Amino acid sequence: MVSFSPWRILLLSASAAAIANITDDSYFYGQSPPVYPSPPMPGSSSWAAAHAKAVALVSQMTLEEKANITVGYSPLTGCSGETGSVPRLNWPGLCLSDAGNGLRATDFVNGWPSGIHVGASWDKNLAYQRALHMGGEFKTKGVHVALGPVVAPLGRVAEGGRNWEGISNDPYLCGSLAGETVRGIQEAGVTTSVKHYIGYEQETNRNPAGDVASVSANIDDKTLHELYLWPFADALHAGAGCIMCSYNRVNNSYSCQNSKLLNGILKTELGFEGFVVSDWGGQHTGLASAEAGLDVAMPSSSFWGSTGQNLLQAVNNGSLVESRVTDMATRIVASWYQMGQDSGFPAGGVGMPSAFYKPHTPVYARDPSSKEFLVDGALEGHVLVKNINNALPLQKPKLLSVFGYDAPAPPEMNVGGPNDLLGGTWFYGYESELDYLPFLEGLPGTPQIAANGTIISGGGSGANAPAYISAPFDAIKEQAYEDGTSLYWDFLNVAPTVDTSTDACLVFINAFASEGDDRAGLHDDYSDALIKNVAASCPNTIVTIHNAGIRLVDQWIENPNITAVIFAHLPGQDSGRALVQLLYGQQSFSGKLPYTVAKNESDYTNGGKPSLAEAPYTYFPQSDFSEGLYIDYKYFDQKNITPRYEFGFGLTYTTFSYSDLEINKLDGVSTAPTPPPSPVIPGGIASLWDVVAQVTATVTNTGNVTCAEIAQLYVGIPGGPVKQLRGFSKIGVPAGGNVTFEFDLMRRDLSTWDTCSQGWVLQGGSYNIWVGASSRNLPLEGTLTL
């Protein structure tokens, strides 16, 4: 179904050795169609007031002032970036800061669960509450723009180094929770910069290096709309005020100067009202990026000039229309009004010095009401995938053995907090993989783990600054004190001695990932050996994995001595506290996998690996997304591959049964090829959000523990993948009781992108509907006829 132009086929059919490397990118011209001019901010109803105020303020600005606010200035604070300001009109400029999992590089903030953990919770309200409280911290510190959430990478490449910053590789799950995140952060008064637009699916070759350009994500129109663009549409519909364009190229044109993506899809089709900011250093041209729709260049701009003076000159010499610069300024200022930042907003970056040792008045951003959401957030993202012989919950064990490098807190010298500093920024020990090299050199294989203590987030700009870390071993010690349990521990040896009278052996491992590199694999020999060694002499071995992305378990999962396995993801600072509540049954597990765990790497698209720069594309690395929509569970369904643990799977301490499926089409739904006449609102045509059908099902808790179930609805859209997630809901069901789950299906949920008409089409016909507990456990089946 996906076809790329014949030049690729011609080249690849010849012998690669005989072909000279392509050294001129004019070869690729025409792959991404030109879309000009850049559309001005629409100012549609939800943004009309902010638009009017922005127009009024910007009309008082000189061209020099307008150009000045489009470029980044070296921050005087700890902000990741600061735009220019307009002192004459008292417009303060914007402070933009990392990132989506907590405010980075400062003190008195919380370390929140990471994106993947939010995805594993499948909890919309929790995603919203996390965002609202986290957003409040950004506001207290005078940060106008939070650089998150992440919806790209989506997780096409299983080894992707930043997948953990995102929510799920299913666009529906990702989009729903990203929308809640945008709503929460922005209701706190902070603009979200939804990133990274678009096709940013690997770290390998993400940036140009020497003569080698960034990787080009070659994505056909249908795949772009139905998969990679989908969560961006949700974020825009939720009101996102900023979009960050990505480092990679799309169809051989850099994302931050791709007019089809910015002017065409984002600013016209999706009716985007806010501004586009470049990822740091992602701008590669001056006029071309301005005309293609880039509005702000960060962290500074050699192309537009340090004060935007080149934009000024380009207008003055007739190369650029002034209205484009006016529109840039209008979009920037409108976002500021839209979030209410014009009144009562703290000074930009207040209490965030450029380096923590510099004198600063402390600004306490940790709101006590955040506590419950930090703990709930940590609890709900744990996914229990194996539990035999009633291994869990633990019942006041007499002796508990604890093994593995991931159990204790990282050594103090490594941890974020007032004593930690590297290169003038706050430093959490896991920001850089390099910090593990001294230790990992002694280990077989490439570093894939953070071997010096538990991880609560991945590394790089998505890392956060925890106020403290509750490590698993810290919390286990507290519980042991309560229960009169004896503990035995060994965190260093790969083949630790096991006391044969132990009740259980808890083994803690991790899978680390950090911005800048893709992961070297999906399982590592050191951790697998550790688990196998413990299990060889411990018949009740319970494995907990803090995984920054997919982690395979097939080296040991069938060993009957391994009685329980938990994907603990990246829980944030209350990690151990939450885990102990789950291990001891004070809370039930309630998370489910937001991705598929395969039996082997080779089961994933491209073996889970990033695309490499290969001749003849040595200088212009190409990544063809030729699998189309078929990533993760859609790919496993298509290829009939049995996963180890399917998308949407997770155990609890109870059991559920499903019954009473009802499917109702709403009256008056038209299946005309194009939706009825309808305005474009942020996210696309308004009617795409109309509810066209409703589905209900009853879930009964057949066990004896009250806990939440995540019921999932999948649809088989004619002509599409076997099934696609199009509804989910997480509700507590009392032991022995039942709850009716309701799902609304919107026009967009059932539509497909039609490349000819360049619009969404709701086909007439028969749609399979399934409701159940995971993508492969769907007891209820029915049909919707449109």
Ligand SMILES: *[C@@H]1O[C@H](CO)[C@@H](O)[C@H](O)[C@H]1NC(C)=O
């Ligand atoms: C293409 O470039 C690669 C890497 O620089 C080099 O190894 C290879 O020999 C080149 N191929 C040709 C035909 O020049």
Ligand SMILES: *[C@@H]1O[C@H](CO)[C@@H](O)[C@H](O)[C@H]1NC(C)=O
């Ligand atoms: C990229 O190229 C494909 C194949 O020609 C096309 O379907 C798609 O619309 C293009 N997308 C962009 C953003 O240029």
Ligand SMILES: *[C@@H]1O[C@H](CO)[C@@H](O)[C@H](O)[C@H]1NC(C)=O
């Ligand atoms: C441009 O912004 C900088 C940094 O905020 C500010 O110092 C400068 O005065 C601004 N220039 C103009 C012309 O307003």
Ligand SMILES: *[C@@H]1O[C@H](CO)[C@@H](O)[C@H](O)[C@H]1NC(C)=O
């Ligand atoms: C106009 O100014 C821009 C920005 O300095 C410059 O790149 C461009 O070459 C100039 N064009 C002409 C025709 O002078």
Ligand SMILES: *[C@@H]1O[C@H](CO)[C@@H](O)[C@H](O)[C@H]1NC(C)=O
């Ligand atoms: C990690 O732990 C090992 C072993 O305890 C130690 O040798 C190494 O210095 C530590 N690495 C860092 C960066 O602290």
Ligand SMILES: *[C@@H]1O[C@H](CO)[C@@H](O)[C@H](O)[C@H]1NC(C)=O
């Ligand atoms: C399970 O543990 C027992 C010790 O209790 C050991 O004898 C046995 O070999 C182990 N089995 C496996 C498959 O490791």
Ligand SMILES: *[C@@H]1O[C@H](CO)[C@@H](O)[C@H](O)[C@H]1NC(C)=O
């Ligand atoms: C996948 O298969 C390869 C080749 O047999 C093997 O080396 C690798 O360890 C397997 N992966 C897992 C997770 O077992």
Ligand SMILES: *[C@@H]1O[C@H](CO)[C@@H](O)[C@H](O)[C@H]1NC(C)=O
């Ligand atoms: C609850 O159910 C579990 C598993 O079915 C069972 O082992 C346990 O005895 C039950 N507990 C009570 C209090 O009924």
Ligand SMILES: *[C@@H]1O[C@H](CO)[C@@H](O)[C@H](O)[C@H]1NC(C)=O
């Ligand atoms: C759900 O519970 C109610 C009582 O609360 C009961 O009348 C009804 O039959 C139950 N439904 C199912 C499907 O078990």
